[in-house]
Amino acid sequence: MGISGQAGTGPGSDPIGGIMATVREHGGRATSARRLLLEALIRAPGHQTADELTAGVQAVVPEVNKSTIYRNLEELVRLGVIDRTCYGQRAATYHLTTRSHSHLICEKCGQVTEIPGILFGALGKAVLGQYGFTIEPRKSAFIGQCRQCAPALPAG
């Protein structure tokens, strides 16, 4: 046991190992900075900015530089490991690519809600049929107002 991967645990419990393997398959190397970044992404599974991720990594190893974080984020996006989304006026956010899902972003309070990708069903088919466009729910976002911030709800 304990050759490569984690001893005594199932394969699904070591996502970082799997991602590192993917990185290597694409000519990349399994560096500590890259691992620390993935740990930070897993530790706080929401949508984090590059700055927040840098802080998360530097909380463990202060030497890791912000430019390294940016370079690794770019690489991980390229490999499809994480998604990058740009909501408001400010910094982009990153999160692990998990199951198919999309986001509702409230333009008033900034709240981000995940919704299952399956809700795209009919819309996705219509868009594909009429425009030949393949939507990636993970990377898409709906802007609007959440329940609390909506100006008024129709009676009923």
Place this chain on the structure above:
Amino acid sequence: MGISGQAGTGPGSDPIGGIMATVREHGGRATSARRLLLEALIRAPGHQTADELTAGVQAVVPEVNKSTIYRNLEELVRLGVIDRTCYGQRAATYHLTTRSHSHLICEKCGQVTEIPGILFGALGKAVLGQYGFTIEPRKSAFIGQCRQCAPALPAG
């Protein structure tokens, strides 16, 4: 040529006048910089960055400053006259708020396609019902691959 507004044309052919009225109603003033910006937005009706709009305005009146463009863009967004969207990694783009529509953005080639807001119908209802979230199609965007860039199309 004209005095103010366009002589001899119908009311629908002077959208700037209408927008200026809206601006005034909200305590704003009808300045030349604002008018020039609106003209630039109308002249090139696609999605333009603040830089492109600045160039478009300065092509007519070089004195107009970029910060004025930014301030006016912010104001016009606030009034709902234009929409701001942030697609790729780079600068935000602005465009006139016209009818209800949304955007398909190809992540490969960057092509932006408008789709009618009506396609949101079922999805919008589902999201409103389940999450209490009101989608604004105009401000939302779908990321994916266009016909040309899609890796492979299923036969049929």
Place this chain on the structure above:
DNA sequence: TTAAATGCAAAGAATTTGCATAACA
């Protein structure tokens, strides 16, 4: 007259890049 808008310059935030060094395969 007077609050709003502008030009200018400078600051600020987010992101990228050049280069010598260090680390992985």
Place this chain on the structure above:
DNA sequence: TGTTATGCAAATTCTTTGCATTTAA
């Protein structure tokens, strides 16, 4: 041993802000 990745600093890009002046209402 030869790339690939990193740290550091500096540069870029996009956007915002302070302030004196101008301008629309």
